[in-house]
Amino acid sequence: MGRSEILPRILFRMAIAAGCNRSPPAAEDVGVDTVIVLFNRDLRVHDHPALAAACQEARRVVPFFVVEPGLPSGRRGGFLLDCLTDLRASLRRLGGDLIVRQGEVVAETVRLAGELSADAVWASADVSEYARSREKRLAAECKRIHTEFRTFPGVTVVPPGELTPNGGGDHYRVFTPYWRVWSSTRRRPLLPAPARVVTVPGLEPGRIPSSFPGMRIRPVDGSQASLNGHGGSRGVPAGGETAARERLETWLRLCVADYDDGHDDMAGDRTSKLSAYLRFGCVSPLEVVTRAEAEAGGEPFVRQLCWRDFYHQVTFAFPQINRVDYRPRKEEWREDKDALDAWREGQTGIPIVDAGMRQLKSEGWMHNRARMIVASYLVRHLRLDWRAGVEHFFDYLLDGDIANNSGNWQWVAGTGNDTRPNRVLNPIRQAKRFDPEGDYVRRYVPELSHLPDRAVHEPWKLPSPIKNYPKPLTTPPAA
Numbered sequence: 001m002g003r004s005e006i007l008p009r010i011l012f013r014m015a016i017a018a019g020c021n022r023s024p025p026a027a028e029d030v031g032v033d034t035v036i037v038l039f040n041r042d043l044r045v046h047d048h049p050a051l052a053a054a055c056q057e058a059r060r061v062v063p064f065f066v067v068e069p070g071l072p073s074g075r076r077g078g079f080l081l082d083c084l085t086d087l088r089a090s091l092r093r094l095g096g097d098l099i100v101r102q103g104e105v106v107a108e109t110v111r112l113a114g115e116l117s118a119d120a121v122w123a124s125a126d127v128s129e130y131a132r133s134r135e136k137r138l139a140a141e142c143k144r145i146h147t148e149f150r151t152f153p154g155v156t157v158v159p160p161g162e163l164t165p166n167g168g169g170d171h172y173r174v175f176t177p178y179w180r181v182w183s184s185t186r187r188r189p190l191l192p193a194p195a196r197v198v199t200v201p202g203l204e205p206g207r208i209p210s211s212f213p214g215m216r217i218r219p220v221d222g223s224q225a226s227l228n229g230h231g232g233s234r235g236v237p238a239g240g241e242t243a244a245r246e247r248l249e250t251w252l253r254l255c256v257a258d259y260d261d262g263h264d265d266m267a268g269d270r271t272s273k274l275s276a277y278l279r280f281g282c283v284s285p286l287e288v289v290t291r292a293e294a295e296a297g298g299e300p301f302v303r304q305l306c307w308r309d310f311y312h313q314v315t316f317a318f319p320q321i322n323r324v325d326y327r328p329r330k331e332e333w334r335e336d337k338d339a340l341d342a343w344r345e346g347q348t349g350i351p352i353v354d355a356g357m358r359q360l361k362s363e364g365w366m367h368n369r370a371r372m373i374v375a376s377y378l379v380r381h382l383r384l385d386w387r388a389g390v391e392h393f394f395d396y397l398l399d400g401d402i403a404n405n406s407g408n409w410q411w412v413a414g415t416g417n418d419t420r421p422n423r424v425l426n427p428i429r430q431a432k433r434f435d436p437e438g439d440y441v442r443r444y445v446p447e448l449s450h451l452p453d454r455a456v457h458e459p460w461k462l463p464s465p466i467k468n469y470p471k472p473l474t475t476p477p478a479a
């Protein structure tokens with residue numbers, strides 16, 4: 001290989017390594033024969049550091065996904081299937097394919113590496129306890145068969161663990177100082193989709209299943225769903241990078257400038273709805289941030305994406321975040337199955353809470369303000385354990401992810417990263433402030449759809465009870 005070919009490769013690898021957990025390679029080990037790129041929560045071809053590096057450095061690249069028994073069922077499963085189908089189509093357009101096998105990730109990857117005598121397995125680093133134990137097992141198994149295993153950035157904007165507080169500690173515990181440092185940190189460059197994916201010829205691609213066990217039918221064909229503020233949020237969106245990129249384009253062109261004023265307007269539904277795409281990595285968070293920063297008024301939106309990075313770095317440092325109090329709590333939680341069921345079903349008798357819980361069930365998504373209100377109601381008013389909330393959200397949210405879900409639940413429960421851990425949200429006051437006309441409640445609680453604005457948030461004040469709508473489960477707080 002001539003000097004003129006080696007130099008750009010080295011520069012490219014240095015750029016990748018800027019966010020990677022390995023130092024740049026020496027010139028003599030540039031260039032490998034076969035690299036398996038193991039996909040997981042990074043289902044895209046644009047700005048995918050592991051895929052980009054493999055296409056740059058390897059003679060043959062084998063994009064790979066393992067359908068595991070524990071993969072999300074329900075709507076999240078349907079969304080994932082869309083993502084895989086779309087990723088396969090993109091890779092095929094680039095000359096490659098997505099090889100899909102069923103089984104356990106580590107065993108199947110090692111098996112494929114053995115079959116192909118692959119030089120390396122490359123993947124995007126993730127943060128959850130399960131993902132990290134899988135990375136560890138993969139590293140050990142790859143070592144055993146003399147195959148390199150390496151992780152790359154790509155799941156967050158700034159790799160977790162990269163920013164640490166001046167005063168010591170392995171992660172930031174408070175958001176604002178993290179945001180300050182995060183905003184001014186130099187980032188790796190954005191990477192285009194590879195021009196070509198040259199793969200191993202004749203490999204059996206494997207079938208993308210048509211459903212996962214326990215998968216529920218989606219109520220509305222997501223391809224019809226339009227961007228919020230431009231037709232409402234009903235229906236489940238189509239998964240995949242193509243849909244994600246369309247949504248991002250529309251969002252940046254039409255809506256981001258309005259985000260600061262509109263993001264808490266529950267009925268107006270004026271947030272990006274990018275969360276499920278970010279959850280599955282259909283779009284790179286670095287690309288979303290970089291492009292939003294270039295738009296007038298983009299900063300408040302970028303700040304929310306920093307919250308995502310924040311909880312990912314907390315999870316990286318505290319991987320048991322979905323099970324264990326981050327900040328230990330002394331009091332016991334109550335146990336009350338009936339109250340928990342009423343909360344889950346949107347039958348608490350507090351309209352704003354019921355509206356949020358019913359939106360979750362019908363759409364697989366809930367407005368952020370509603371998430372805060374229903375979570376606060378569960379832990380502060382019903383005094384039930386936040387873990388029950390995490391579990392229910394995780395079952396239904398398309399964007400359900402361990403770091404964001406558990407981090408936010410613990411924040412609301414006062415066991416997490418809130419600097420005011422005793423904060424209680426009054427659901428009635430919140431409702432009047434963020435759904436002043438009651439449209440959000442009327443949309444999701446049809447029993448109340450006939451009520452005028454002033455009554456919809458406090459139906460118990462009406463002279464006669466509402467047919468088919470429960471009395472409040474707890475004494476409603478004064479507005």
Ligand SMILES: Cc1cc2nc3c(=O)[nH]c(=O)nc-3n(C[C@H](O)[C@H](O)[C@H](O)COP(=O)(O)OP(=O)(O)OC[C@H]3O[C@@H](n4cnc5c(N)ncnc54)[C@H](O)[C@@H]3O)c2cc1C
Nearest residue numbers: 271272273274275304305308368371399400401404405408
């Ligand atoms: C109790 C509770 C549970 C939550 N569970 C999840 C979850 O499982 N998955 C998830 O992605 N978000 C979760 N969130 C955060 C937030 O509600 C969603 O990210 C947001 O509503 C998604 O809609 P959007 O894409 O339109 O957001 P936008 O307002 O458009 O924000 C853009 C992106 O920023 C990120 N973001 C925004 N707010 C937060 C936040 N508070 N914490 C972390 N990241 C944020 C998301 O990736 C989001 O897609 C939770 C919040 C609460 C209060």
